[in-house]
Amino acid sequence: MLDSDDSYGDFVASDSSSGGDDLVDTDDFQDFDRNELKEIRLCSSLFIRISEMDTRKLTDVLRATIDPNNRQQAEEQLSQIHKIIGFAPSLLQVVMLTDVDMPVRQAGVIYLKNLVTQHWADKEAEPGQPLPFSVHEQDRAMIRDAIVDAVVHAPDLIKVQLSVCVSNIVKHDFPGRWTQIKPEERGPLNEAMNLLFPMIYQLCVRLLPDQSEQSVLLQKQLLKIFFALTQYVLPLDLISREVFSQWMEVVRAVADRPVPEQTNIIDEEDRVDLPWWKCKKWALHILYRMFERYGSPGNVTKEYKEFSEWYLKTFSAGILEVLLKILDQHRRKIYVSPRVLQQTINYINQAVSHAFSWKFLKPHMFAIVQDVLFPILSYSAADEELWNTDPYEYIRVKFDIFEDFVSPVTAAQTLLHSCCKKRKDMLQKTMHFVMQVLTSPNADPRQKDGALHMVGAVADVLLKKKVYKEQMDNMLCQYVFPEFGSPRGHMRARACWVLHYFSEIKFKQEAVLAEAVRLTTNALLTDMDLPVKVEAAIALQMLLNAQDKVQKYVEPQIKPITLELLKIIRETENDDLTSVMQKIVCTYTEQLMPIAVEMCQHLVR
Known part of the structure; x- marks a missing residue:
């Protein structure tokens, strides 16, 4: 990967020897030697012209990410170039081009949102580690100058993602760096x-x-x-x-x-x-x-x-x-x-x-996890009432990006993740407690839901620890897969949700992966509860994204999956499902050609 200070010249030097047909044509930059490119970086007006000149190529890369024939190569290109100065402003520019297809703009704005939420703020290096990547200040300044107007003029599908970007930028940059919005x-x-x-x-x-x-x-x-x-x-x-x-x-x-x-x-x-x-x-x-x-x-x-x-x-x-x-x-x-x-x-x-404040919290933290966070993360009576009386509203609330800003559940997830990631012994104590709940014959389904919610909330932490990473196949088989057969809809939905968050694990046995796909697909096609179908669809997308072998297991049922997904999208109007459909269509374009007319009929109803 390239450092944030790498120039376009460094990209050309590192990539031109690959011998492949790059989706981003680097010939436009061959006229500049390395010293000239360093001077260009200091001159914003010239740099803007370089960015503008390259938006067409970036559009092509984004379009390729939704084309199954070019997707992998396009994603590799994006991972190579996203650290180069000028990338983020060019991405925003593509997102706002009205003559670019909406799926391409959506792909671009989601990539931009992830870039801003994960890499906007400067980060400190861990001892002995290189400085983590963050968006260069030159790019941040250009984004700050343009993004408010972008939000004003963007269509709703784009606006909601840009609003998340603005929220993150305000949090880190206002008023010190973002003086224009005083x-x-x-x-x-x-x-x-x-x-x-x-x-x-x-x-x-x-x-x-x-x-x-x-x-x-x-x-x-x-x-x-x-x-x-x-x-x-x-x-x-x-x-x-x-x-x-x-x-x-x-x-x-x-x-x-x-x-x-x-x-x-x-x-x-x-x-x-x-x-x-x-x-x-x-x-x-x-x-x-x-x-x-x-x-x-x-x-x-x-x-x-x-x-x-x-x-x-x-x-x-x-x-x-x-x-x-x-x-x-x-x-x-x-x-x-x-x-x-x-x-x-x-x-x-x-x-x-902070070490100073942690010393006051440390004696109480496990009790907070066990007696406060665990109940908050468990399926509540209010959840049950909403599920039974208005499943459409249940889905809307659970997937509302703005609900996350005010929800105690999201706050509890974040605190659990922070203490397990940052504080010694907290992960071990938490997982011991979770296993007590999951193995207890007296635990009710709401408690089991809370325990699985906790496991999913710290999934990325667990997958970095060898002692837990090696047990993931068994954990799924023993505690997650059986819940797909639960008589309680919320437990079937939670099983799908856990697979979503563990979609990137390296399965030791392919049979376990195959069973995960079978159960998820079955939930999408046959479950009677709409929230379960929605969670299953998203889990299926995540498995397709993370596991190359999933494609062959999904393909035999791709037609009924697609038609069912169209039906759910029409019923729920859930934005998250649109990206699931995009993934399905791009992955199985050829297989879906025979039902293209039927798909269009679904869309116009």
């Missing part, structure tokens, strides 16, 4: 807040003891003002450490105080809208934002470096004490609103990364 000049605002901020603080302090509905609503508004002022910039000239400490004490007090007893008589689904829980939600918003953006050493911009070190040492103990109490309330079945729970878990996830 909503206003902050000078006048800071002057006004110099006068108002002390008054707002004093009002908040006076209101705190009053738990009446009117008082708490006003407290919520004051916390929202603080959040709005500090969401993207923490004005250290306006908010001294003393003032910040005072506000953190107020916010901590709001997060810590109990909600009035009388609220417990209200239905749980309505409690989330009560002022007391809304106020607490904004307190948790502030705590997490302050830690994530300004208080997490190694993850902040240079102007907050000293502040982050002070924050971590000053506030970790007090805040984590409150958050552990909130998790304990949830563990004891005392109501905690979903957003408060989600933000609490997010804060703890951030704290896992």
Whole structure:
């Protein structure tokens, strides 16, 4: 692979000797020697012309990724060139070309989204390892300049992926690097807040003891003002450490105080809208934002470096004490609103990364995994009700990309993954607990669902550990395959989901792979529950992507699979299934020709 500082000249030098017919024609760059190319990298205007000149070739590569005859070669080309300066802006340019076919644009925007989510932020090298790849700052600047307009003008299928890109870029680059999207000049605002901020603080302090509905609503508004002022910039000239400490004490007090007893008589689904829980939600918003953006050493911009070190040492103990109490309330079945729970878990996830805060969490972490994360990751009564009453809505919620930003389930998955990846013994303890659940004769299906959910959540960590990697065939055969025959639809769906997340394992026995494909295909074609069919379709796509041998097992049933997939797409309007269909059509183009008319009839219904 090429380093992020490699030039087009380096690409030409490394690739021109391959002797193959490259999908990207490198002849356009042969006129430049290595020194000239280095000068070009320093000249943005010339570089833009190179990028523009190459969009046609990049379009051809993306088109080839959806052509079964050229797919493998095209994917290899992309893996070779994605680190070259100019690649990311060219990719965005192709995505926004209206004369390019939509499947090609979709392939491009998904590749861009993955590039931004995985490689946008600078990363530190592990000891003894080379510096990990991140998108070059020159490319990041060009993307920042263009992406907001791109979101505005993009069709919906493209817009949703670009919005994820914007969210990630804002998180890492605003305001330090992305100054163009500042909503206003902050000078006048800071002057006004110099006068108002002390008054707002004093009002908040006076209101705190009053738990009446009117008082708490006003407290919520004051916390929202603080959040709005500090969401993207923490004005250290306006908010001294003393003032910040005072506000953190107020916010901590709001997060810590109990909600009035009388609220417990209200239905749980309505409690989330009560002022007391809304106020607490904004307190948790502030705590997490302050830690994530300004208080997490190694993850902040240079102007907050000293502040982050002070924050971590000053506030970790007090805040984590409150958050552990909130998790304990949830563990004891005392109501905690979903957003408060989600933000609490997010804060703890951030704290896992730092040795200083980890020492407060370490004694409690396995109990959190066992008594908090495990129940959250298990199939709930609310899940069951939605599955039974409105399976279409169940599918929409489970696959809604924006739901991930607010879901306690996603937060729990992320925290479990972080502690198992970053903290010694946590993976071993977690897997021991999971195996206890899976082998227990008394475990109910909801608990087994939670255990398999936990296994899938740490799949990539397990596959990097030899001791677990070698047991994967047996794990699938003993604990996953039998659930395809479960009388409970949610367990059949979970079995498909686990195969999705373990699709890249190196099967020791081909018979195990063949059985995985058979079970998944059978679930897609014959299961009576629509959510199971959706999970099966996605699992089948992942297996086709990761395992070359899968194609021969799927081919005999490709026609009924395709027609069933078209039917499910029509019924659910699920975007994830569109990429499954794309994969199927590109892999089995010739075999599907006889039913092309029937497929078109499905599409126009």
